[in-house]
Amino acid sequence: MNLLELLTEPLSYEFMLRALATTAIASVVCGVLSCWLVLIGWSLMGDAVSHSVLPGIVIAHILGLPLAIGAAVFGFLAVGLIGLVRSTSRVKEDAAIGTVFTTLFALGLVLVSVTPSQTDLNHVLFGNLLGVSRSDLVGVLVLGVAVLAVLVLKRRDLTLYAFDPGHAHTIGLSPAFLGGLLLGLLALTAVVALQAVGVVLVVAMLVIPGATAYLLTDRFSSMLVIAPALALLCGVLGVYGSYYLDTSTGPMVVLAQGALFALVYLFSPRRGLIGTRLSARRRRRRLAARPA
């Protein structure tokens, strides 16, 4: 089998095409959003929101509403509760996050266990890329494009919010609005991403691409291109990998992202562990070779 066949064979199945399309959309949206999350230090918040949407999704499923609505409601509920616990008790932020999201997640699991169509909802937990239906794909596409459009149009304001909310405030922008916008988009992105990798692994897609891109560049505008591009690459690699190795798809995508991060962490020319060591050694050599 030659390379071309390796690449085209899976594409003859419609379910593979849908899996690839879903992964691609989720990867790009998550990759873009991850740039801000990583820089603000909201990784844990990403974990929290993506887990907390579970009860919302189950309730929306029971009521026959769009899943995104249930997810957004519970995403915001989680953020509100975290803020409340943090600001009105002596509990620190990470403990507040840990308490709120695990409780909401547990509530979601309980609701899953008492809801008749359990199999569907288990897919919400662990992702079911190969079983994405046409209507799922349309939902992912609409939501993904909407989130991406807002992120791209508002990217400069969001970056200012992440970098210097004090200045944003002094020039008449509302940091509270921008922060809320980002969290709202985070909740919607979680809905997109969980189609691909499931609630449990969404946080990986929301963090790893941004963290990887951050090791590769000193320009935020480049990060916004590098992160989704790498995420897309890993998404495709993960789907193909799972096809040929016969492993579960969502985790393969995340594994590819983690492996790429490790490579960049070690070998990035500017920030990588080995790259920086090598250039330091070259510098020392050069200095030593210089005549006294």
Added chain:
Amino acid sequence: MSASVEVSGVTVHHGEVLALDRVDLTLHAGRVTGLIGMNGSGKSTLVKTITGLLRPDSGSVMVDGGSPARARSRGLIGYVPQSEDVDRNFPLSVRDVVMTGRYGHMGPTRRARPADRAAVDHALERTELTELVNRPIGQLSGGQRKRAFVARGIAQEATILLLDEPFAGVDKRSEATITRLLRQLAADGATVLVCTHDLHALPSLADDAALLMRRVLVRGEPAEVLRPENLALAFGLDSWQEQDR
């Protein structure tokens, strides 16, 4: 002399901590005011209250004859935060940071127009940063970074500049550059407030000075404010009280 910032009877708490206690302060257009006081005396709190980042529990702040919110939306206030409030490793270049000063002049997607680029170039020139435009801010010295934030205020065309310790960790040369610049901006009609620990340089920097210790203890000309008995009041008394507790 027009009062461009009028702080009257402002009290601010951080949780249980009383940070500002009935503070009165007037800033005038065309003048540099130096705000001095020991660590924790409330300087940053006062600056943040003027920008509206913090709300006073009582008292009022007027900026340019109106509310701080009105001044903010008109882009009148430029704010240079204390260094520890800024993430130095944020992947933005000097130009990116200075350009954020123009956001109030731009449309909703903050696309830079030629006028914005010209304003940024001009601000970079005045702060002597033209050569460093493309440097990531993480690779600047402390003094260069401070100048970048001042440049942002200039690009913004802010008429009221609030600088929180622009001289902390800055060498004499950068300090002189920034001082000269602030004096020029005041001469052009700006209102400038500078929080500083550099008491020696105060007379050459400021026209007015205020000594803060939760309240404004003394106001007046720098030489007057810096008299030993006043400094003892601001820097000595509190530690003595602290020991007595």
